[in-house]
């Protein structure tokens with residue numbers, strides 16, 4: 001029909017029988033990301049005039065969704081004063097389904113739950129809840145303007161604000177419905193939950209939790225506005241009514257559909273709003289139990305139905321029937337405008353890109369258990385751990401699709417002899433943020449200030465984001481914090497020639513992702529002063545002077561380090577003997593051209609947290625462990641041999657080329673100093689005093705395997721804090737697998 005109805009000719013140019021109008025309805029998802037949606041729009045606009053196109057979203061025609069704005073308008077006197085961050089704790093918008101993706105895998109596997117449900121249905125609904133109430137609902141432009149005003153004020157969605165899952169049978173279905181090779185696993189999410197935050201004065205800091213999943217244990221879609229409660233009860237603590245549901249949850253729920261309810265409904269906690277007015281097509285249900293499809297006593301969100309005032313539509317109708325009749329009636333209010341669509345893709349595309357490589361958590365289909373339970377931590381989302389004492393993390397095994405326990409990580413784990421926290425990435429970052437918070441509180445209690453040095457690199461990106469979102473939690477003493485850098489690239493301070501991530505400046509990244517989102521005065525920021533032309537001894541000395549004059553005893557409270565694939569930490573690279581043997585300077589000039597906290601200042605720190613994430617880091621950890629075990633075994637062998645022949649026979653470390661640099665005595669250095677510097681145990685002395693010393697050292701070595709590493713090859717061994725602590729934070733991807741490091745409890 002399209003050529004006949006070209007928008008280039010007026011309708012009257014056609015014979016009377018063709019003087020019909022045309023409307024083409026496009027079902028969502030409209031596009032796959034921002035650019036494909038834009039392309040689709042531009043191609044279609046060559047064929048159809050804007051009036052002829054209608055992008056539909058059938059959720060907008062669901063009765064409860066259609067009632068959001070009229071309900072808000074009608075009850076604006078009571079609702080408006082509550083519709084803000086002071087009174088609303090969070091908003092949940094959910095579309096949960098029992099049904100899986102079976103039968104439409106061909107589509108679903110390319111799109112996944114976020115593109116299928118969240119980018120369109122849930123985003124549209126969220127805007128109806130978050131927008132200012134329009135004055136005239138039939139003024140589509142006003143409604144649209146209010147919608148755009150919130151859709152364009154969303155904090156960027158970052159990976160730590162999302163959790164994703166995939167039901168266990170999904171990949172089997174993929175294999176059955178597509179020609180996919182069994183080795184080619186699907187990372188498509190069938191479940192996702194995302195915390196969205198608005199940067200508006202009305203909603204800043206209030207999480208809008210969008211959730212959707214297939215193959216869940218119930219079908220239910222709803223919008224749940226949960227209000228803060230500020231009532232304290234002085235009833236006896238043993239009273240059975242103290243914790244009854246009505247004393248706690250005050251909520252307004254738009255039930256779009258629910259397999260336990262007869263019809264859509266609006267549920268209002270009794271006592272939350274007085275004099276609620278139903279719309280003309282809605283009525284109050286006095287016998288609230290009649291809403292339930294099952295037995296009496298149904299609980300919705302922890303409260304019995306009778307705890308709610310219930311409004312229901314007088315007659316129910318199906319969303320697609322409404323859409324078709326609206327289309328035939330020439331209405332266009334329900335069509336999604338291009339600008340709204342663009343804003344929605346702009347919101348979701350970056351997140352989709354970053355989630356593309358993330359493995360979703362596997363859950364059993366239809367499982368009523370809580371594998372997918374998640375929590376809000378520092379503004380982000382993380383799955384709850386299945387068990388507090390023992391973490392059993394589920395991953396897909398290579399040859400079948402059932403979840404299998406891959407790790408059993410015990411409490412008090414160690415890595416190379418130092419405490420280890422090993423968790424999935426999001427959990428790990430939360431644990432690290434908590435560790436920082438704990439160190440900060442301790443430091444502030446001790447000295448009134450907290451001095452932290454932060455690294456650059458990929459790992460730090462995720463950490464900065466986690467810290468930036470932790471600003472919602474008020475527990476970090478930002479006003480007492482001083483932020484230092486562990487290292488900086490020479491010439492990297494400007495952002496010329498590419499985006500922040502490619503700017504080569506650790507500080508630019510730190511500022512962009514973290515510092516600009518928190519309130520820190522310039523005197524609390526300590527960037528390493530480098531640029532292309534000035535990056536040498538003067539700058540190193542300046543930074544050292546700043547550190548010594550600002551930080552008590554020059555001891556940083558916490559240094560966060562990443563670990564390079566080659567084993568470098570800060571900018572101390574393996575084999576850089578100049579930087580690694582320097583004992584004095586606080587800041588070293590290293591190869592390649594960088595300024596770095598020196599071995600001395602790292603050894604001097606009160607604590608070090610070393611963060612290792614991603615599969616690409618597994619090898620380096622494995623090499624470190626193997627090297628340490630090899631060295632120690634070798635050393636123990638030599639020692640036993642030495643003892644057999646009378647003990648205390650000098651062992652010559654220089655025979656081992658790997659150790660040469662570390663054990664050569666520097667000019668004027670005593671043997672003892674040499675040992676301390678090299679970090680290598682040596683049984684060179686035969687007299688009693690030294691035997692005692694040697695025994696003490698051995699005990700220490702037993703605990704700390706890192707001690708055995710050649711510090712010239714493994715800078716971390718050189719940089720271990722001497723009178724402080726070191727803690728590993730390793731995600732499950734980076735954790736060496738398929739072995740049990742039972743040696744010395746590691």
Ligand SMILES: O=C1O[C@H](COP(=O)(O)O)[C@@H](O)[C@H](O)[C@H]1O
Pocket residue numbers: 097116117221257
């Ligand atoms: O658009 C979609 O929605 C349905 C759920 O719609 P409902 O009207 O049955 O609640 C969902 O199953 C489908 O995956 C999605 O494309």
